[in-house]
Amino acid sequence: MEQKRVLITGAAGFLGSHLCDRFVKEGYYVIGMDNLITGDLKNIEHLFSSPSFEFYHHDVTKFIHISGGLDYILHFASPASPIDYLKIPIQTLKVGAMGTHNCLGLAKAKGARILVASTSEVYGDPLVHPQTEEYWGNVNPVGPRGVYDEAKRYMESITMAYHTFHGVDTRIVRIFNTYGPRMRLNDGRALPAFIGQALRGEDLTVFGDGSQTRSFCYVDDLIEGIYRLLLSDYTKPVNIGNPVEISLKDFAEEVLALTGSSVKITYKPLPVDDPKQRQPDITKAKSLLGWEPKVDRKEGLKRTYEYFKSLPKEELTKQPKEFVSLK
Structure with a gap:
């Protein structure tokens, strides 16, 4: 049987690299694509020797050319952490708009099924709890987080437009907070920030009073959900995340207990438009x-902590990369 071919954008990122691993393992021919603005080749270099993997260094906001047939496209190219999209707001909007447009055009031309990576951030600071797929959200389009939130909302809209108008075979996953190996310690999200601070012997920084909640899904569970959604017949958005909710204050205390660190928790003002609650309804x-998720938070945190502990010491103090050519 002929080997099926899949294009994965954002392939050198946290989730994209895990998707590359999964599809190579499942017997697909994987074409990874990334402009390496936030991705890192070290996440996929173990695949370079595989006859079922090739890498294109390319920006999806520019025209995408792939020789030969394509069966599937997974569009995961996007800055995904506040520290990134606050520094590169225009690029964040462009990859959600122009990048998605290019990927959808490629899917149409190749007759490929495309799955786009949306986010729980489309719900904004939610007034409905837990969040179901039918909830339209509470988003500030002109706030600092709007560049990411609205990029993803536009992504969903143009994806559905290509589905209804052009008949493109589409899937939309709404991803809730995910963690695991290959996260960047300096990406600004709670889990790597807490572990990084603990490893450096710094106090853990909690914003606000720490009562805001998150629901953390281990990366292996998320990848399984995405894989199943891609191969399903459902074309509307689906939440994939872990519904077990925890306050950030309690989460910081869990990290302290895990790391055995004697540092304290310090509190800083809550950033603008930071969501107060985040919990997926995963009924669909x-x-x-x-x-449904299988890895509980205790086990997932242990695996993630072991990964961060294994990193070279210079990674602990590494600053976010400088971004260039981002007009």
């Missing part, structure tokens, strides 16, 4: 995909 994922 359970019923449509037979999916």
Whole structure:
């Protein structure tokens, strides 16, 4: 049987690299694409010797050319952490708009099924809890987070437009907070920030009073959900995340207990438009995909901490990369 071909954008990023691993393992021919603005080749260099993997250093906001057929496209190219999209707001908007447009055009031309990576941030600071796929959200389009939130909302809109107008075979996953190996310690999100501070012997920084909640999904569970959604027949958005909710204050205390660190928790003002609650309703994922998370937070945190501990010491103090050519 002929080997199926899949294009994964954002391939050198946290989630993209895990997707590359999964599809190579499943017997696909994987074409990874990344402009390396936030991705890192070290996440996929173990695949370079595989006959089922090739890498294109390319920016998806520019025209995408792929020789030969394509069966699937997974569009995961996007800055995904506040520290990134606050520094490169225009690029964040462009990859959600022009990048998605290019990927959808490629899917149309190749007759490929495309899955786009949306986010729980489309719900903004939610007034409905937990968040179902039918909730339209509470987003500030002109606030500092609007460049990411609205990029993803536009991504969903143009994806559905290509589905209804052009008949492109589309899937939309709304990803909730995910963690695991290959996260960047300096990406500004709570889990790597807490672990990085603990490893450096710094006090853990909690914003606000720490009562705001998050729901953390281990990366292996998320990849399984995405894989099942891609191969399903469902074309509307589906939440994939872990519904077990925890306050950031309690989460910081869990990290302290895990690391055995004697540092304290310090509090700083809450950033503008920071969501107060985040918890997915995964009823659709359970019923449509037979999916629910398997890795509990204690085990997932242990695996993630072991990964961060194994990094070279210079990684602990590494600053976010400088971004260039981002007009």
